[in-house]
Amino acid sequence: MKNLSVEHHIESREILVETEAHANIALVKYWGKRDQKKNLPAAGSVSLTLNTLRTRTELTVSPRYSSDKFILNGTILDGPELQKISRFANLICGTGKRMKLHGESDNNFPTGAGLASSASGYAALAAACKEAYSLSMNRRKLSQFARRGSGSAARSLYGGFVEMIAGKGTEENYDYASQLYDENYWDVKMVIAITSEDKKPVGSTEGMNRTALTSPFYRSWIHSSEKDIQEMKMAICDRDIEKAGELSEHSAFKMHGLAMSARPPVLYWNPATVEAIQAVWDLRKKGIQAYVTMDAGPQVKVFCEAASEKAVCDLLESVPGVIKVISAGPGPSVKVKKKIKLNLNGK
Numbered sequence: 102m103k104n105l106s107v108e109h110h111i112e113s114r115e116i117l118v119e120t121e122a123h124a125n126i127a128l129v130k131y132w133g134k135r136d137q138k139k140n141l142p143a144a145g146s147v148s149l150t151l152n153t154l155r156t157r158t159e160l161t162v163s164p165r166y167s168s169d170k171f172i173l174n175g176t177i178l179d180g181p182e183l184q185k186i187s188r189f190a191n192l193i194c195g196t197g198k199r200m201k202l203h204g205e206s207d208n209n210f211p212t213g214a215g216l217a218s219s220a221s222g223y224a225a226l227a228a229a230c231k232e233a234y235s236l237s238m239n240r241r242k243l244s245q246f247a248r249r250g251s252g253s254a255a256r257s258l259y260g261g262f263v264e265m266i267a268g269k270g271t272e273e274n275y276d277y278a279s280q281l282y283d284e285n286y287w288d289v290k291m292v293i294a295i296t297s298e299d300k301k302p303v304g305s306t307e308g309m310n311r312t313a314l315t316s317p318f319y320r321s322w323i324h325s326s327e328k329d330i331q332e333m334k335m336a337i338c339d340r341d342i343e344k345a346g347e348l349s350e351h352s353a354f355k356m357h358g359l360a361m362s363a364r365p366p367v368l369y370w371n372p373a374t375v376e377a378i379q380a381v382w383d384l385r386k387k388g389i390q391a392y393v394t395m396d397a398g399p400q401v402k403v404f405c406e407a408a409s410e411k412a413v414c415d416l417l418e419s420v421p422g423v424i425k426v427i428s429a430g431p432g433p434s435v436k437v438k439k440k441i442k443l444n445l446n447g448k
């Protein structure tokens with residue numbers, strides 16, 4: 102995928118931008134790639150962008166810089182982590198002959214612990230690169246670049262309910278994210294129980310690959326995803342919490358069951374994860390419509406309507422092993438907060 106629209110004549114200017122993107126949690130999960138190199142998903146997914154979990158990224162590109170530099174949550178990146186950022190910038194610019202960048206990114210939530218930090222991180226970075234390098238591309242194209250950084254990042258470019266559409270074969274023009282409904286459509290909540298702030302032992306890419314190669318259930322996972330997506334879109338359209346909740350819980354357990362069936366197994370849960378799941382199921386028996394979802398980590402996320410938020414928060418806070426509870430509603434699309442151009446030759 103080439104983007105040759107970098108404005109090479111801006112090389113006497115330094116540009117500083119600040120962007121903000123929000124994490125998203127999938128209601129129909131993405132788990133499996135059909136092309137590693139282009140990071141193409143094997144199936145589509147549906148997500149909810151979250152208002153309280155955000156990444157803020159500041160990026161300066163300048164002809165004065167001789168190398169890229171990137172600070173993530175106060176730590177200077179080097180080695181493969183920095184190379185990944187540099188390769189991402191080369192890809193989005195369509196060339197390695199670009200101005201070098203100095204960037205700083207902060208998450209207001211634990212990084213790499215199954216809370217979709219790579220989603221908000223790469224969405225914020227993609228938007229920052231687009232602005233800083235003055236690239237002309239629409240949101241759909243930007244979502245395709247964000248997807249190269251992390252599959253779920255494409256969805257974080259949009260607010261509210263979002264669908265990631267999967268194409269076929271090695272063609273990547275048909276793999277992009279698209280907004281279903283904005284953040285004002287339905288007053289739902291995702292209440293998150295943090296059960297560990299450690300980095301996950303198996304990254305999502307490794308987990309997906311191992312699953313695709315070794316799980317006997319991988320094919321049926323891919324085959325059943327289309328129906329899950331169609332049903333989820335209908336449930337969201339009807340604002341039907343029971344249907345959307347049941348389906349999101351099913352998709353999460355199907356994904357985790359699949360990962361557990363890999364060889365060796367991929368297990369993201371800890372004892373508090375199981376305690377929290379059972380507590381939510383008990384709450385549901387009392388008539389509260391609350392549904393569990395989990396990603397590549399031990400955190401338990403509970404999908405419910407706003408009216409049930411307090412009951413769910415109170416419950417999760419009382420579960421042994423839960424460190425912290427964060428509540429989120431539907432969040433907005435990626436934003437450019439600042440853009441400053443500095444003319445270096447004083448003109």
Ligand code: PMV
Binds near residue numbers: 146252254
């Ligand atoms: O975006 P990635 O490559 O980190 O994969 C995300 C995978 C899950 O969070 C487990 C599911 C999803 O659809 O977000």
